[in-house]
Amino acid sequence: MSDAAAHAIEHPTTTGIDSRKVAIWTLIGSECLLFASLISTYLVYKGKSLVGPLPHTESQCMLHGKMQACEPIFSIPLVTFGTAVLLFSSFFVVLALYGAQKGNRKMLITWLSATVVCGLFFIGMQVYEFSHFYHEGLGYTTNLFASTFYTLTGFHGSHVTVGVIWLATLLVMAIRGKLPAGKSLNLEIAALYWHFVDVVWIVIFPVVYLMR
């Protein structure tokens, strides 16, 4: 599947860890700074929006062509549920990996499917949330809150999407029997990335949704 796969089979690495695994850890380290920049910007601009809608407070906003009072825009219960689903998906992918390593194909396919479904649910939730916000008058350029919020959560959402596609590809391979125990590393690497995406959300959720 990738360059180092063959390398790893032929030659032991210095650390004994597969190069692709080191690479994904490296990528994760780097991506921390990506999200740190996004989250910092969100925080720097918190409370600096010139018009509404705002996340936690009532505000004046332009809706249907006229200025009017509008409600705080966040729906915490929905996002909390989405967060829980994403967290569970991290748990499921661990089970799937366990299945893959043990050569238990049924377990692998079951839990990997569950992971993908959870990921899809999260994406669906975000699409629903965004379109709901849009109808409430919060376009991408409405105010600084909107721009920083959509950019931050949009970046995260696109990471989730990449993760779902990646895991779904592995699921297809598993169903076709092309993910034997010897190749479970392919799933392990995807799972590391998936955990990272979840962990980032665990930072975003309190910082963006809970912190007032």
Add this chain to the structure above:
Amino acid sequence: MATSVVDHAPASHHEPHTGIWSWITTVDHKRIGILYGVTAFIFFLLGGIEALIMRIQLMKPDNTFVSPELFNSLFTMHGTTMIFLGVMPLSAMFFNYFIPLQIGARDVAFPRLNAFSYWVFLLGGLFINFSFLINAAPNAGWFGYANLTSNQYSPGLNTDFWVLGLQILGVASMAAAINFFVTIVNMRAPGMKMLRMPMFVWMSFITQILLLLAFPVITIALVFLMMDRHFATHFFLPEGGGDPILWQHLFWIFGHPEVYILILPSFGIVSEILPVFSRKPLFGYTAMVFSGAFIAFLGFGVWSHHMFSTGMGPFADAFFSLSTMLIAVPTGVKIFNWIGTMWGGSLQLKTPMLFAIGMVAQFIVGGLSGVMHSVPPADLQQTDTYFIVAHFHYVLFGGAIFGLTAGAYYWFPKMFGRMLDDKMGKLHFWMMFLGFNITFFPMHFLGLNGMPRRVYTYPGDLNFEFWNQVQTWGSLLLGVSFLVFIYNMWKASRRPADAPADPWRGATLEWLIPSPPQEFNFADVPPVHSATPAWDLRRAGGGTLPEPQRVSGAGIHMPRPSYWPAVTAVGVLVTIGSILFTHAFSQWYFITLTGAAILIYGIYRWAYEPAF
């Protein structure tokens, strides 16, 4: 890895070595290194020509050699080119060619990713320079301060080329950084512990960490700027509540580590050359490693020293002043250790050594002027003047370029199997040394006497003319010195490839194999017991090393050539470049989707293509 030649059943994929197609599909780190080197050197010359045009314009007051717009494009593109298309990829040439050789590896960890990095870099460099042809070269400075970069104050595609071009180049840098990081962590020869790695590998390693941590920040800053310009947000625009200072913070959180990204490889090269040509090991190896790491670490805590004149308040000023001064300590350690390396040695003053010593001597000047403007009140006078231009050219030209040139002379025989002429090399050195100092030392005077940076001209009554003229003559000498260098390389290319494996009595693994190395580098990697494995073998052999023989290499598995990295790179270019068209026509996103399709298809084919 790879201590012995292991036979595997299917035929090995040794590359054909001729034809353009072999270069497009190559995944050999050495050939990719040469591609990086040639491309970066051409961009470097382009940046040099831009500088010379500016010098001619500044030769006399109220000159009209170039228009103000063109001048602004020239200094913007000179900075952008030298940093992203010159010095960084020239370093990448050495990373590519010599990290695997110095750690005893067959190739980098991900050969195809390596090819991908190069192609993205090439396309990004062409993209950003293409702007000259349609008269829309970036003109808001390499630092692109908001809100001058907004649609209102920078209409036209100039800034878009800059934003998108840097974004493309960032992809190349990130891919390469991950690759080299993993290579150094995971592909070392048996016995090469971290604290036995050659200093060039160490400094490269730290450079990759800086790249990995600094580039995401500029990526996000550029995304914000792109959104402001193309999708009507107000991240940096005061009319929507945004703050232009945020750009400065994000830019310099990237920008200061970037300075160390430019200089650390050169530190590494000089730390290789000084011991070899002093015939004495590097003085204080461990201190050199940790001072490098410490410089990199501190590099993330000093960014606001670029912003003293923004009025951050006394506490921030004091903090960033002290953290900046602190960097002088590990930097001093490096310089003292270099001198300690030479002390008591038997100095062989060949061309690489001259350039390395020149680098040390000039870096001292840049370092000292650096301490001068770590003092915020004094910096209020010096910032945005020619004093700063002098400072960072002493660091980046006197430091980085001299170090890279030293590396070029040192490693040229290894890369091409031909020696560069030493006399001509020395002529090159002295011309470059004099030209450099005549060009840049007087800039200290001009800056302190009130000449601001980034001005396309100056009035005669400020008396800046004399030094500007001296500088222009110096810069022409500097330019000519590179012609000597090119002539030297051209002459070398006409000679037979008869360089010995180890012309300098080198200390590291690359000198144990023929020049140029065979595709698989090492048929057998010797065990490593110290930071100077070649010297260990030389001593064991009573002072001489047998000339290594070329071997057939049959049965050694090398990665298969592939054009999917190049295809994927085109996908990156089209996807990011498509944003240029948002204002031009409403269906611009079809171009984006086309790019994304190429990108995804490329990745897919790449992923399912056997690597060997």
Add this chain to the structure above:
Amino acid sequence: MEKSSGLVRRLARQAPALCLLLLIAACAKDYPQTTLQPRGDFARMVDDLFRTTVVWATIVFVLVEGVLLWAIFKFRGRADDPEPRQVHGNTTLEVVWTVIPAFILVAIAVPTVKTIFKTSDYATGPGVVQIEVIGHQWWWEFRYPELGVVTGNEMHIPVGKTVNLRMTTADVLHSFWVPQFAGKRDVFPGRYNPLWFKAEVTGIFSGQCAEFCGVQHARMGFKLISETQEEFDAWVARERIGSPLVNAGTVPADTTTPADSAGRAAKLAADSLEQAGRALFSGAGCIGCHAMVGTPLASATSLKGPNLSHVGSRQTLVAGLMPNTEENLRKWLANPDSVKQGTLMVLPKKLTDAEIATLVAYLRSHR
């Protein structure tokens, strides 16, 4: 090899003499915008600090480069020399050269931090002249809110009095810099940055924008005129006439009649010039961007161009670009873009030579 290094040695022998010559040349000339001859208290504090660091830097430079050169000459070897003693390091030495620079840095850091705090406040108190500085692409606006003065590209200050600047910009970032009085300070849209200083002597000094701000960043200079309190008061009194901040810009009509006929004729000519000039100033569209004594005003806060009410008395034209002469003003009005490429000054219509002559005479008559 021998030949080239012989040349090198000869050059090296010449180098110190050459350097010395260059240095003398550097100091011999007079630089009107230098940071090295402070004429204000802020700049003097900075200069003292700078000189401290230069002394330290010079000591370190001479020592380290000296040792480096010494090492090069002392330890030159031949290819066939025996291998030198293999030294890997020396802990004591390494500790020493880590600690010594640290001490030098402390010696620099202490006065640095003191000066940071001394220079970073707003200046307040009675007798402080308050000036608002507004950067524009590519000129400077100066307002004296307490004195009712609005002017451009020339800042008048009384000698010996602290002036306090509140600085902002009407468009992009700029940086206000008069090297002989104070360090530079950037200006940002929507916020005010402070700077203060006190002139020690009278005279005319040069300043310039120091933050890249677009096409004509190079041509965004200004003059700082330090004068005695009496001269300053007289200037203020003159500038108040027709100021957008006073009486909404109206001028009391001049109803006096000179006694002699020559005086009457002169006044008649002046009045007709005034009338023709005013008509042209409005008719040609100048009024859209510039305030001018005796003309209906754009609101004082939305001026795109400098207040021209007393332009005849200014030292320079076009943000310090050229001396204020009749010829230069004519050149400027004929085609601003040819004088300052990219300038935001656009003529709504091309002026005839006669119109230019009238405008020049009219503008120059207002001192």
